[in-house]
Amino acid sequence: MEKDLFAGLKVIDCASYIAAPAAATVLSDFGADVVKIESPGEGDTYRNLYQAPGYPVSPHNYPWMLENRNKRGIALDLKSSDGIAVLHRLVDQADVFITNMPLPVRRRLGIRYEDLGPRNPRMIYASFTAYGETGAEAEKTGFDSTAYWARSGLMDNVKPSSDAPPARSLPGMGDHPSAMALYGAIVTALYRRDRSGKGGQVTSSLIANGLWANGVYVQAQLCHANVIPRPPRDQLPNACTNMYRSRDGRWLTLSVLNEARQFEPLLAALGRRDILDDPRFATLELRRANSRALIAVFDDTFAGRDLAEWRRRLDAEGITFGVTGTLDDIDDDQQMRDAGALVPYGDSDMLTVNSPFEVDGLTKVATRPAPALGEHSDEILCELGYSADDIARLRASKAVS
Known part of the structure; x- marks a missing residue:
């Protein structure tokens, strides 16, 4: 090579x-x-x-x-x-x-x-x-x-x-x-x-x-778009692209962009298929109109299990999500090493951040x-x-x- x-x-x-x-x-x-x-x-x-x-x-x-x-x-x-x-x-x-x-x-x-x-x-x-x-x-x-x-x-x-x-x-x-x-x-x-x-x-x-x-928002401003001030987390317009806290105090972010295909698998991962029967959330339009209520339901649901269990369940259904990592997580993050993002530093037993x-x-x-x-x-x-x-x-x- x-x-x-x-x-x-x-x-x-x-x-x-x-x-x-x-x-x-x-x-x-x-x-x-x-x-x-x-x-x-x-x-x-x-x-x-x-x-x-x-x-x-x-x-x-x-x-x-x-x-x-x-x-x-x-x-x-x-x-x-x-x-x-x-x-x-x-x-x-x-x-x-x-x-x-x-x-x-x-x-x-x-x-x-x-x-x-x-x-x-x-x-x-x-x-x-x-x-x-x-x-x-x-x-x-x-x-x-x-x-x-x-x-x-x-x-x-x-x-x-x-x-x-x-x-x-x-x-x-x-x-x-x-x-x-x-x-x-x-x-x-x-x-x-x-x-x-x-x-x-x-x-x-x-x-x-x-x-x-910041190009997306800057370009929006240059196009004279109506940039809406960011609301608090519990008032966001889309419950499926929001952050939730697990029972053990860890946060994760859902990124379900294709709800037509992924909303039901998401509910399966959450163990909440009953939400399909709630008339407030029956369609995409209704979920947007009632996003605060759906966020509250998801908040209660995510608070019922630890992060490790949510990772297993969401991965099993192919749901895109991200864990809000802490610095303490990095020492045990094998994927960072496997991907070559962290590499040995000289002859020491320390690691360093690789160029990306x-x-x-x-x-x-x-x-x-x-x-x-x-x-x-x-x-x-x-x-x-x-x-x-x-x-x-x-x-x-x-x-x-």
Whole structure:
């Protein structure tokens, strides 16, 4: 079988936090040589995020492990002339340069596309921003919680009812899907380079990805549709696409879209064929008109059995449903392992989250631990042609650490 599709592809990760570095991680999963650039001293501030108040407490730096596996690290002061000179050597040999630094910072450091692109016309310059490359807000900073989740309407649209507070997002909830968009842009540009020999710039942003994620409702608004505020769960217009709580306190979501074919099997799974004799629920139209009453009946029914029994009964009738998973469930979820969604992390007994697609005939690289700060500085400098004396001088000047 083919292995390491991107072997020999040189990628510079000159980015921080999640979306842009995660795109580089996906490239590394398929064999790309990714060099992570951090500033000397404290390094990427993302290294410390797991210690922030409210984050899960662990002796392991789990965000850093996930976003920066497989990469080599160099600590480089891009504010110094020596540091920029090292970056230029990296760029001269690179296939891909990835950054999400704010546009004013790129301008000050001289690492914009117009600064680096002419040095290597075959290089793909992948730029990720919060609000896009143009317009009055192009230079604003943002995170997925602000630009992807809040600005796009997702935060408002997924709250449990119209009068509820906005729904808070989880760390990286918008960054990881956005990383896949940036990865797709990079690979598209590499395909174009194979045909034309030319590199170029690709861009993506949190706001664009947030709108794409909320695309159905956003398009409805653009078509001047009447968007109905979300009612409470017990007032939804369709009892067959609602959430219900089992006797042991677990929630599951029904997704019965073809009621003409599946309503009777659903009632069989629930052990409630008697509902067919209730004139309030005899037709689809009546079930919609009396949805609150049917939801109340289903609430009482689901409260009578534990989740494990409901899973067995619904599966037996071919009913589509989903369990509201908890983090505690993941340790025992064999399907996640069987599907390759969770894979071993390095030589440890831990697992990590795999990038979310596979290609027939290709094998992803075995995961390697994320780099310590400047772990591969000397190794990378040697590959760039620096001598031992040169490296000592760069270290003495603090351009490299």
